[in-house]
Amino acid sequence: MDITEMEVFLVLCEELHFGRASERLHLPQPRVSRLTASLEQRVGGKLFERSSRRVRLTPLGEQFRNDLRPAYDQMVAALAAARTAAESTAGRLRIGFIATAAGEALNRLVRAFEAANPDCELVVREVAIDVPLDDLRRGEIDVLVNWLTFDEPDLTLGPTIDVQKRMLAVAADHPLAGRDSVSMEELTDYPFPEVPRLYRASRFPFTPSQTPSGRPLTFHPQVVRTVHETISMVARGQMVHLTVASLSRMLNGTGVVLIPMRDLPPVELGLIWCTAHENARIRVLARIASGGYGGPVKRGSNQEDS
Amino acid sequence: MDITEMEVFLVLCEELHFGRASERLHLPQPRVSRLTASLEQRVGGKLFERSSRRVRLTPLGEQFRNDLRPAYDQMVAALAAARTAAESTAGRLRIGFIATAAGEALNRLVRAFEAANPDCELVVREVAIDVPLDDLRRGEIDVLVNWLTFDEPDLTLGPTIDVQKRMLAVAADHPLAGRDSVSMEELTDYPFPEVPRLYRASRFPFTPSQTPSGRPLTFHPQVVRTVHETISMVARGQMVHLTVASLSRMLNGTGVVLIPMRDLPPVELGLIWCTAHENARIRVLARIASGGYGGPVKRGSNQEDS
DNA sequence: CCGATTCATACATTTTCGACATCAATTATT
DNA sequence: AATAATTGATGTCGAAAATGTATGAATCGG
Numbered sequence: 001m002d003i004t005e006m007e008v009f010l011v012l013c014e015e016l017h018f019g020r021a022s023e024r025l026h027l028p029q030p031r032v033s034r035l036t037a038s039l040e041q042r043v044g045g046k047l048f049e050r051s052s053r054r055v056r057l058t059p060l061g062e063q064f065r066n067d068l069r070p071a072y073d074q075m076v077a078a079l080a081a082a083r084t085a086a087e088s089t090a091g092r093l094r095i096g097f098i099a100t101a102a103g104e105a106l107n108r109l110v111r112a113f114e115a116a117n118p119d120c121e122l123v124v125r126e127v128a129i130d131v132p133l134d135d136l137r138r139g140e141i142d143v144l145v146n147w148l149t150f151d152e153p154d155l156t157l158g159p160t161i162d163v164q165k166r167m168l169a170v171a172a173d174h175p176l177a178g179r180d181s182v183s184m185e186e187l188t189d190y191p192f193p194e195v196p197r198l199y200r201a202s203r204f205p206f207t208p209s210q211t212p213s214g215r216p217l218t219f220h221p222q223v224v225r226t227v228h229e230t231i232s233m234v235a236r237g238q239m240v241h242l243t244v245a246s247l248s249r250m251l252n253g254t255g256v257v258l259i260p261m262r263d264l265p266p267v268e269l270g271l272i273w274c275t276a277h278e279n280a281r282i283r284v285l286a287r288i289a290s291g292g293y294g295g296p297v298k299r300g301s302n303q304e305d306s
Numbered sequence: 307m308d309i310t311e312m313e314v315f316l317v318l319c320e321e322l323h324f325g326r327a328s329e330r331l332h333l334p335q336p337r338v339s340r341l342t343a344s345l346e347q348r349v350g351g352k353l354f355e356r357s358s359r360r361v362r363l364t365p366l367g368e369q370f371r372n373d374l375r376p377a378y379d380q381m382v383a384a385l386a387a388a389r390t391a392a393e394s395t396a397g398r399l400r401i402g403f404i405a406t407a408a409g410e411a412l413n414r415l416v417r418a419f420e421a422a423n424p425d426c427e428l429v430v431r432e433v434a435i436d437v438p439l440d441d442l443r444r445g446e447i448d449v450l451v452n453w454l455t456f457d458e459p460d461l462t463l464g465p466t467i468d469v470q471k472r473m474l475a476v477a478a479d480h481p482l483a484g485r486d487s488v489s490m491e492e493l494t495d496y497p498f499p500e501v502p503r504l505y506r507a508s509r510f511p512f513t514p515s516q517t518p519s520g521r522p523l524t525f526h527p528q529v530v531r532t533v534h535e536t537i538s539m540v541a542r543g544q545m546v547h548l549t550v551a552s553l554s555r556m557l558n559g560t561g562v563v564l565i566p567m568r569d570l571p572p573v574e575l576g577l578i579w580c581t582a583h584e585n586a587r588i589r590v591l592a593r594i595a596s597g598g599y600g601g602p603v604k605r606g607s608n609q610e611d612s
Numbered sequence: 613c614c615g616a617t618t619c620a621t622a623c624a625t626t627t628t629c630g631a632c633a634t635c636a637a638t639t640a641t642t
Numbered sequence: 643a644a645t646a647a648t649t650g651a652t653g654t655c656g657a658a659a660a661t662g663t664a665t666g667a668a669t670c671g672g
Contacts, residue, residue: 003309029619029620045585048582051618052670056582067387087350087351357638
């Protein structure tokens, strides 16, 4: 079954003239002859009744045209739809973010994208902090806004949209509460929330498992799932938490305060997506996000830690 | 747009394994790889997310599959239906016959065909004596049962199903009525019904326009359209008519009698169809009709006048 | 009877296809 | 942690198929 044969057949059905059909198809006329003959052999009967002076459909040809025409149109439409889906921004883009990542940087990005791509339906939703990549891999979201600390082989680390200084969250009545800054070395005896495996096995641990000098940290046995659970635990003095400066937004009246970390570099907030699921919408979002900083960064290419 | 690419794509969608897909498609595995890559380039985006260990559809691939699958199935079905229509006897076969051709030979043929091809709906109807080929060419009938006296370029003269001796129909009180036989040479002064052009420009005139010795016949100015009109005119002595022996069936009580023609060869009754519209049903009918006499005879090949 | 139009065919060239060997990446095994 | 096995991608070469140009054959109008 050859698609060219069918295209020739369908055009010839309309033109009923080999010469005109060949012009419409941008094919030499002998080819129209041969392809028609070939299709007739494939079908097993004459499709056209033709002399050098007149071309008409046979009953068989008419039946075949009636059956084939809608199928062919549908096939062309399917290809066109796929091309559109691949190349146009029209469609839907689902952005997932972890609670801590919500902030002005994300809002700016979303607004800029919406303004530039009114034909794209944008869905922005929060994803669980402990399993954000699952949503990405299952295709429930298209892009994840998270700390760029992973190095997964199937993911692309996109542009950075924000950089956050590292802070320690402690209860207001914690011994460290009044300090101007804190070093990791001082934290070995305070329990941290257990870090999901994902954040441990990273190119850049969001929460290190030991201090720069190599001493292990202490981890609280209880699993916390959301940032609010963590804040609650910290407020009650059950644990301390390594977080980012922007968390202050959420701390009003919680009895939790932030202290700058002296020996932890800032973390980058950025876009992450499945390399295989990349599409025009994602590329455009990444381009907008990167602003003047260049295009998306594939895994492996070392992104600079500011 | 290449059909092989799509077949590979659809099979790969099911197998999600290049090796198994290549087996099912009877293609070498490298070709499956290349064709998939080619389709992806055509579409403009990745259709599969693949590592050496796992193959999965991307969202784009899934959409494309959902769109393409029904179109492809429909296309395959269209081709299958056409092949069936071309090669199977299932369907409808419309046989047209002229009134004079009705008789045992036609009945036998119809019964034999019906018995052998119960899946074929047979329609047998009478067609006008003056324009039988129009019905054939317009596709209102598939096969015509008529005297094999034509030589039209677009028609196939099929097998003979009956041979009829030539008779002259005259009124019972006609001067020739009592004769054992008549010669053409005796008929120059009796008016014949006007012969449709079709029957004049033949390889073998059903009604000659002159006697064997070259003397012209006389034709009645009035046009007769059916055999019954002719019988009526003959009965009233308005004309004589060159016909066949089997017409006697219709003459009971009409006051018309038949006299054998001495110097006119018998005519063959046979099948005629549009060469371009030939199909399995027609071929089978022709084979049954020809009995032991061989297959259908194409125009040009001189059929023996018995 | 002649010329114009139109569909079919012949042949040289280019392209594609199939088979094989091999590479690169990933995972299971030891 | 090192190794073997599996799997998809890539390179190459001879064979086969498709393609384009030129030409032939049939029909119709004048």
